[in-house]
Amino acid sequence: MTDMKLVFLGTSAAIPTLQRGLSSVAIVRGNEILIFDAGEGMQTRFIESKIGMNKKMKIFITHMHGDHCVGLLGLLQTLSLMGRNEPIEIFGEPTIAEFLNQNIRIINFKLSYDVIIHKISGEGIVISEKDYKITSCFADHSKLAYSFCLEEFDRPGIFHLDAVKRLGIPEGKIYSDLQHGKDITFKGEKISSKGITGPPRPGRKIGISGDTRPTLKLTNFFKNSDVLIFEATFLHKDIEKAKESFHSTAFEAALLAKNSNIKKLILTHFSARYRDIAPIESEARKIFENVYIANDLDVFIITYTK
Amino acid sequence: MTDMKLVFLGTSAAIPTLQRGLSSVAIVRGNEILIFDAGEGMQTRFIESKIGMNKKMKIFITHMHGDHCVGLLGLLQTLSLMGRNEPIEIFGEPTIAEFLNQNIRIINFKLSYDVIIHKISGEGIVISEKDYKITSCFADHSKLAYSFCLEEFDRPGIFHLDAVKRLGIPEGKIYSDLQHGKDITFKGEKISSKGITGPPRPGRKIGISGDTRPTLKLTNFFKNSDVLIFEATFLHKDIEKAKESFHSTAFEAALLAKNSNIKKLILTHFSARYRDIAPIESEARKIFENVYIANDLDVFIITYTK
Numbered sequence: 001m002t003d004m005k006l007v008f009l010g011t012s013a014a015i016p017t018l019q020r021g022l023s024s025v026a027i028v029r030g031n032e033i034l035i036f037d038a039g040e041g042m043q044t045r046f047i048e049s050k051i052g053m054n055k056k057m058k059i060f061i062t063h064m065h066g067d068h069c070v071g072l073l074g075l076l077q078t079l080s081l082m083g084r085n086e087p088i089e090i091f092g093e094p095t096i097a098e099f100l101n102q103n104i105r106i107i108n109f110k111l112s113y114d115v116i117i118h119k120i121s122g123e124g125i126v127i128s129e130k131d132y133k134i135t136s137c138f139a140d141h142s143k144l145a146y147s148f149c150l151e152e153f154d155r156p157g158i159f160h161l162d163a164v165k166r167l168g169i170p171e172g173k174i175y176s177d178l179q180h181g182k183d184i185t186f187k188g189e190k191i192s193s194k195g196i197t198g199p200p201r202p203g204r205k206i207g208i209s210g211d212t213r214p215t216l217k218l219t220n221f222f223k224n225s226d227v228l229i230f231e232a233t234f235l236h237k238d239i240e241k242a243k244e245s246f247h248s249t250a251f252e253a254a255l256l257a258k259n260s261n262i263k264k265l266i267l268t269h270f271s272a273r274y275r276d277i278a279p280i281e282s283e284a285r286k287i288f289e290n291v292y293i294a295n296d297l298d299v300f301i302i303t304y305t306k
Numbered sequence: 307m308t309d310m311k312l313v314f315l316g317t318s319a320a321i322p323t324l325q326r327g328l329s330s331v332a333i334v335r336g337n338e339i340l341i342f343d344a345g346e347g348m349q350t351r352f353i354e355s356k357i358g359m360n361k362k363m364k365i366f367i368t369h370m371h372g373d374h375c376v377g378l379l380g381l382l383q384t385l386s387l388m389g390r391n392e393p394i395e396i397f398g399e400p401t402i403a404e405f406l407n408q409n410i411r412i413i414n415f416k417l418s419y420d421v422i423i424h425k426i427s428g429e430g431i432v433i434s435e436k437d438y439k440i441t442s443c444f445a446d447h448s449k450l451a452y453s454f455c456l457e458e459f460d461r462p463g464i465f466h467l468d469a470v471k472r473l474g475i476p477e478g479k480i481y482s483d484l485q486h487g488k489d490i491t492f493k494g495e496k497i498s499s500k501g502i503t504g505p506p507r508p509g510r511k512i513g514i515s516g517d518t519r520p521t522l523k524l525t526n527f528f529k530n531s532d533v534l535i536f537e538a539t540f541l542h543k544d545i546e547k548a549k550e551s552f553h554s555t556a557f558e559a560a561l562l563a564k565n566s567n568i569k570k571l572i573l574t575h576f577s578a579r580y581r582d583i584a585p586i587e588s589e590a591r592k593i594f595e596n597v598y599i600a601n602d603l604d605v606f607i608i609t610y611t612k
Contacts, residue, residue, distance in 0.1 A: 015384050016350045022380075040380040041347040044322045066383050066413045070376065074328075074346040077372050078321050095412055102408045106401055107372045108449065143414065 004029045004204065006227065006300040008268065009045035010037075013211075013233045013247070014067050015272040020296050021045055022067040023269055025229060027150060027206060029132070032056040036148060036208045036229075038071040043078050045296055053082045058127070060134065061092035062210025063145030064099065073103055080112045087114035091126055091134075093144050094119040120146060131155070132203065137221035139212035142246040147210050147218055149225070152203025156180050163196050204302060207262070211269065213243070214252040218260075225262040227302055229294070231269035232280055238271075250280040254287035268294040310335045310510065310608040312533065314574065314600040315351040316343075319517075319539045319553070320373050321578040326602055327351055328373040329575055331535060333456060333512060335438070338362040342454060342514045342535075344377035349384050351602055359388045364433070366440065367398035368516025369451035370405065379409055386418045393420035397432055397440075399450050400425040426452060437461070438509065443527040445518035447552045453516050453524055455531070458509025462486050469502050510608060513568070517575065519549070520558040524566075531568040533608055535600070537575035538586055544577075556586040560593035574600040 005028040012020035022039020026049070033055050061069050072090070079088070090096060097117045103109070120126055126134040132152045139145040159179040169175075169186050177184055178196045185191070207222035209230040222228050233247035242249050248256075250267060257265040265288055270277055277293055284291045292300070311334040318326030328345020332355070339361050367375050378396070385394070396402060403423045409415070426432055432440040438458045445451040465485040475481075475492050483490055484502045491497070513528035515536040528534050539553035548555050554562075556573060563571040571594055576583055583599055590597045598606070 014387055016347075016353070016380075018350070018354060021347075021350075040377070041322075041350065044324070044327075044347065047322070048324055064413055066379055066415065069413070070379050071346070073372055073376050074322075081320055099409075099412045102412065103405075106405045106408065107370055107375070109372065 002030060003304055004206070004302040005051075006206070006229070006266070006302065007049050007051055008294040008296055008298045009035075009042040009049065010039045010071075011268045011270060011294045011296055011298075012039075013231070013269045013271050016041060017272050020270065020272075022071065024071065025208065025268065025294070026051055028052075029150075032058070034134070034150065035059040037062055037068045037210065038075055039067045040070045040074070042071040043075040046075060047078070049297060049299075053079060054084050054086055056086060058089045058091065058134075060126070060148055060208075061090070061096055062139065062147065062208070063141060063143055064093060064095045065143065065211070068211070069096070069099060072100065073107070073109075076111060076115065077109060080110070084113045087116055089116045089118060089127075091118045091120055093146065094121070135221075137218060139210050139218065140215045140246060141211045141213070145210055145212060147212060147221060148208045149221060150204075150206040150208075152205070154203050155201045157198030157200050159197050167191065204304065206302070207260075209248075209253075211247060213246050214248050214256040219256050220260075222256070222260040222262060225260065227264045227266060227300070228257055228260065228262040229266045229268060230257065232267040232284065233269055233271050235274070235279055235283060250283040251287060254284035254291060257288045257291070263290065265291040266294050266300060267291060308336060309610055310512070311357075312512070312535070312572070312606040312608065313355050313357055314602055314604045315341075315348040315355065316345045316377075317574045317576060317600045317602055317604075318345075319537070319575045319577050322347060323578050326576065326578075328377065330377060331514065331574065331600070332357055334358075335456075338364070340440070340456065341365040343368055343374045343516065344381055345373045346376045346380075348377040349381040352381060353384070355603060355605075359385060360390050360392055362392060364395045364397065364440075366432070366454055366514075367396070367402055368445065368453065368514070369447060369449055370399060370401045371449065371517070374517070375402070375405060378406065379413070379415075382417060382421065383415060386416070390419045393422055395422045395424060395433075397424045397426055399452065400427070441527075443524060445516050445524065446521050447517045447519070451516050451518060453518060453527060454514045455527060456510075456512040456514075458511070460509050461507045463504030463506050465503050473497065510610065512608070513566075515554075515559075517553060519552050520554050520562040525562050526566075528562070528566040528568060531566065533570045533572060533606070534563055534566065534568040535572045535574060536563065538573040538590065539575055539577050541580070541585055541589060556589040557593060560590035560597060563594045563597070569596065571597045572600050572606060573597065 007026045009024035010021035021041045023037040024042035027034040136146045207225040207228040230253040232250040234242040236249040236251035315330035316327035327347045329343040330348035333340040442452045513531040513534040536559040538556040540548040542555040542557035
């Protein structure tokens with residue numbers, strides 16, 4: 001397993017600005033791209049980011065507001081024009097299927113690859129792969145909306161090849177047994193797994209809020225994340241606007257991050273009313289030290305502790 | 307009547323580039339904005355251009371390819387978020403109604419103003435207003451597509467108020483008669499309209515090609531335009547690609563402009579494959595001298611000869 005890259009492809013809320021496109025963030029994990037939300041125009045940032053046109057790709061839509069899903073249409077078309085042939089899996093609440101199927105029919109898209117649509121029907125595991133899973137939790141927004149977590153499975157500890165070689169143990173299934181916690185007997189001698197293998201390496205956990213008010217449910221859902229990407233549409237002086245529109249303030253996002261015991265908070269989805277984003281960052285930092293502001297095309301590397 | 311402004315809101319074909327968004331051009335004419343096509347992301351250029359959020363607005367969609375119509379969704383939503391209350395009229399082939407109605411239903415848009423959809427059912431007058439009309443002509447593209455002309459009606463000549471005053475003619479309907487070509491009798495004396503009123507002032511004609519191969523039909527449709535906005539997706543060395551995809555080359559656009567006896571040609575809708583657009587301009591200029599390349603946010607002023 002290697003480092004992950006978070007690439008922000010749009011960081012404005014509702015209305016794009018000259019500096020910020022509409023919501024989208026990609027997690028590049030090995031040979032796979034996981035995209036969360038696809039606001040209008042995100043394809044331009046996607047092209048600019050050069051993260052790869054033909055890689056394995058899954059797209060998760062937090063909710064069916066235009067500024068989070070309309071960019072899917074252009075992205076799908078452009079990937080096709082660029083000759084993609086790998087299928088794309090798209091996950092969202094059931095309306096996503098209607099949105100894609102109707103538009104593909106009406107605009108008469110011709111795509112060079114398959115689009116597989118998965119309807120998310122509630123909370124829990126959205127997809128489970130060999131070494132990670134994506135889970136969903138209800139957000140608290142003005143329409144049905146999900147937050148997501150990417151959770152890598154723990155991996156066995158580092159296998160000390162030099163140690164087994166020193167003991168003269170020949171290569172084979174026995175190596176795997178030792179790495180996976182099984183003690184073995186070799187030439188009458190008991191060999192303990194712990195002596196050969198380091199402690200299990202925990203998987204990383206990345207949370208993505210989508211659009212939401214802060215809730216206790218989400219505080220638990222995001223618990224102990226390595227990175228939490230949370231919306232901070234408003235400054236806390238505009239809390240009434242945040243409540244009305246079911247969004248969060250920077251203060252609220254930071255408080256949730258603190259209560260969730262997460263390691264790093266990245267704020268995104270800023271209202272176009274704020275020309276200067278610096279006060280959003282400083283408001284959050286008063287509560288939670290390790291906070292960053294996402295700008296379009298910002299890349300955050302999430303290292304993997306070996 | 308005053309000058310018109312052409313404002314380019316997107317000049318790339320099919321795939322956006324870092325410099326060029328997808329197709330859209332606005333004609334600002336007095337207090338009204340006429341928009342032709344609305345490719346994804348054009349709302350960002352629209353906001354940037356500051357041509358006005360609450361002005362009278364009509365939008366004409368040449369054809370229902372995603373890169374010409376998907377931007378409608380974001381534009382409508384943003385205008386609503388910005389508090390527009392004036393209705394918007396949208397014109398396009400019948401599928402436009404399905405596209406808008408389905409998306410408004412599925413994404414559950416809440417708009418602060420009325421959207422009036424007009425289905426264009428063939429060639430001829432699309433809309434006739436007090437002092438101009440918009441006409442349509444079939445283009446030659448890979449799906450049903452229209453080209454449009456904006457044609458201002460001729461206005462009566464300049465009325466020489468000083469001359470009628472000198473003759474002692476009192477204000478009233480008689481002034482309007484004289485300006486509109488009627489000779490009158492005043493105190494037994496015959497007063498000729500021509501002596502009081504200058505020659506009729508011709509309206510301007512602006513042509514918009516949308517996506518098309520060049521055709522004789524369009525050469526006639528655009529005849530004598532003051533300005534022709536024509537697509538030049540390809541260089542002529544890529545003529546085979548132009549034929550395959552039902553687009554035009556710069557050479558072909560210039561030849562059509564010449565044969566149409568138009569005054570000024572503006573090329574747009576460039577394939578993302580060309581990093582440098584200068585060869586498109588020089589290829590066209592060999593055939594037609596008064597040619598310009600449109601870049602995003604370029605403004606062309608179309609003066610009104612008094």
